[in-house]
Amino acid sequence: MKNTPLIFDAHLDLAMNALEWNRDLTRPLIDLRSSEAGKNDKPDRSKGTVSLPEMRRGGVGLCVATLIARVEHNAYSPVEGWRSQHQAWAQTQGQLAWYKAMEEAGEMVQIRDLAGLESHLALWHSTSAPESTPVGFLLSLEGADSIRSPAHLERAWSQGLRAIGPAHYGPGVYANGTDSSGGFNAKGRELLKEMDRLGFILDVTHLCDECFWEALELFQGPLWASHQNCRALVPHMRQFSDEQLKALIARGAVIGAALDAWMLVPGWIRGKTTPGSAGLILENYVDHIDHVCQLAGNSRHAGIGSDLDGAFGFEQTPCDLNTIADLARVAGLLSARGYKPAEVDGITQGNFIQFLKCSLK
Numbered sequence: 001m002k003n004t005p006l007i008f009d010a011h012l013d014l015a016m017n018a019l020e021w022n023r024d025l026t027r028p029l030i031d032l033r034s035s036e037a038g039k040n041d042k043p044d045r046s047k048g049t050v051s052l053p054e055m056r057r058g059g060v061g062l063c064v065a066t067l068i069a070r071v072e073h074n075a076y077s078p079v080e081g082w083r084s085q086h087q088a089w090a091q092t093q094g095q096l097a098w099y100k101a102m103e104e105a106g107e108m109v110q111i112r113d114l115a116g117l118e119s120h121l122a123l124w125h126s127t128s129a130p131e132s133t134p135v136g137f138l139l140s141l142e143g144a145d146s147i148r149s150p151a152h153l154e155r156a157w158s159q160g161l162r163a164i165g166p167a168h169y170g171p172g173v174y175a176n177g178t179d180s181s182g183g184f185n186a187k188g189r190e191l192l193k194e195m196d197r198l199g200f201i202l203d204v205t206h207l208c209d210e211c212f213w214e215a216l217e218l219f220q221g222p223l224w225a226s227h228q229n230c231r232a233l234v235p236h237m238r239q240f241s242d243e244q245l246k247a248l249i250a251r252g253a254v255i256g257a258a259l260d261a262w263m264l265v266p267g268w269i270r271g272k273t274t275p276g277s278a279g280l281i282l283e284n285y286v287d288h289i290d291h292v293c294q295l296a297g298n299s300r301h302a303g304i305g306s307d308l309d310g311a312f313g314f315e316q317t318p319c320d321l322n323t324i325a326d327l328a329r330v331a332g333l334l335s336a337r338g339y340k341p342a343e344v345d346g347i348t349q350g351n352f353i354q355f356l357k358c359s360l361k
Contacts (some may be wrong), residue, residue, distance in 0.1 A: 004059035004130050006121075007327050008349035010256035010305035011205075011227035012050065013142070014065045015095035017309050021048075026107055029054045029323055047313025050324045052107050056131050058325030061124040062111075062349070064226055064305075065099065065137035067092040067161070070168050071145035081145070085173065088146035096159060099139070109134040112160045114360040121353070138356065140203060140226065143168030143177070150194050157198050162360070164195060165203035165226070167211065175215075177206040178238045183214045196221045201359055204228075204248070205305075209237065216247055222359040223251060224352075227258035227305035230291045234266050242295055249296045254351045256305020257288045261316040264288065275319045282318045282326070286333045289347060299343040303352045304330065 017023045021042065023032050029051040036046040055061070069091035072081030082088040102108040111117050120136035127133045140163035147153050147164075166188060167177030174188035184192065192215065195202060202223040204212055215223070225248060231239035240248070240255075248255060261275055262268035264284045292302040308317070308324050320326070327348075334344045346354075 004057075004061075005328070005331070005345075006062060006124050006349050007058065007060045007304065008352045009055075009060050009063040009308075009324070009327065010224070010254075010303055010352055011140075011142075011258070011307045011310070012063045012065050013068060013307070013310045014050070014063075014137075015098045016066065016068050017048070017050065018098050019095060021309075023048060023051075025051045026102075026105065027051060027053070042311075044309070044311065044313030044315060047315050048309050049314050049317065049322070050309040052102075052135055053131070054323045054325050055135055056133065058323070058328045059130065060135070060324055060327060061130060061133065062120065062136040062353070063138075064140045064163065064352075065108075066140050066142045067095045067146070068142040068168070069095075069146045070143050071173055073171050085146060085148045089148050089152060092141065092146045096139075099137070103134075106134055109136050110160050111136050111138045111356075111360075112162070114357060117353070117356055117360060138162050140201075141165065142203075143172060143206070144175070144191060145173040147174075147191065150190070153191070153194050154198065157200070161200075163201035163203050163224075163226070165205050166191060166207065166215070168206050175211045176208045177211075178208070181208050181210060183210045184218070189218060192219045195219070204253075206238075209241075209244075212240075212244060213247075216251065222253075222355070223248070224253045224355060225255045225305075227256050227307040227310075229258055229263045229288045233287060233291060234263055236263075238263060245292060245295050249292075249301045252301075252355075254301055254303045254355050255292050256303045256352070257285060257292075258305055258307040259285060259317050259321065260307055260310065260312055261318070264318070274315070275317065280318045281320050282329060282333055285318060286330065286337065289330075289334070290337060293347075299339060299346055300351055302347050304348060 033046045039045040069088035070081035144166045167175040169178045176182045229239045231241045289302045293299045
């Protein structure tokens with residue numbers, strides 16, 4: 001395999017897939033799909049798009065990988081969660097153990113600081129065998145419910161956690177997320193203060209509108225939106241409005257475009273609409289990237305945050321995307337729209353990398 005251009009994906013739920021979906025991500029994707037044939041415990045069985053070999057094949061050599069364990073605040077909530085923070089903390093520690101196992105196996109390498117980032121970039125850019133090169137990952141927490149106390153936040157930092165999204169779906173321990181409303185509670189405001197002190201990146205993805213604006217006021221450190229699309233193109237509160245996107249751009253943030261189908265085209269009806277019936281293709285994905293660039297007046301604030309296999313598979317992605325390796329096609333689509341090589345490179349990897357070079361100092 002010849003050297004492959006590097007792609008940075010700012011949001012992948014790898015440990016969740018390994019432990020909750022019971023997928024051995026070291027295996028070829030065809031094996032994962034075959035092993036799940038006939039299973040229906042989850043809607044995306046046999047439709048996964050991500051494995052470590054497939055990431056390497058497409059050049060996705062660096063990513064933001066998540067820990068995720070939501071606390072259930074309503075027994076009848078459609079979004080599953082754990083019944084206590086103790087359980088949620090234990091779940092994220094199990095996910096962390098999986099990442100460590102991948103490091104021990106030579107499959108992945110954790111990025112904790114600027115030196116680690118530079119070392120991994122040098123390795124990837126010099127390798128002639130990406131198929132055997134470890135995938136680099138920066139650790140992020142999607143939803144802060146599992147952080148039981150300031151002491152646990154410090155412990156998480158010492159374990160290499162570098163980014164936190166305070167909320168996921170619904171009301172959380174600290175903040176309100178997608179499909180909920182209201183600002184940060186007192187514990188949430190203290191969380192932001194401690195994150196700022198320790199040097200965390202704030203991921204504003206999933207924050208409801210009130211929490212979004214409050215976070216920008218309270219948090220002074222680096223922030224990004226790891227997997228977030230545009231409300232102007234898909235009118236739902238899960239996406240950000242132009243006003244919100246402009247505020248992020250003004251703060252130097254990078255916005256990673258997500259590939260979940262219902263976030264890409266308007267009018268998606270869960271359980272009814274399909275990528276085929278919607279005519280959904282990767283061009284629609286590039287529409288969201290382009291929209292951010294047009295708002296910014298440049299390409300420096302757009303990136304990729306695919307969220308592939310974030311509880312959905314290819315049944316809920318563009319028709320012309322079969323695996324994560326197809327992210328490599330985004331570069332050509334951007335070029336066809338008139339983006340220059342340096343701009344394409346920035347969107348597919350350079351913008352997030354430059355953000356990290358500044359934030360990890």
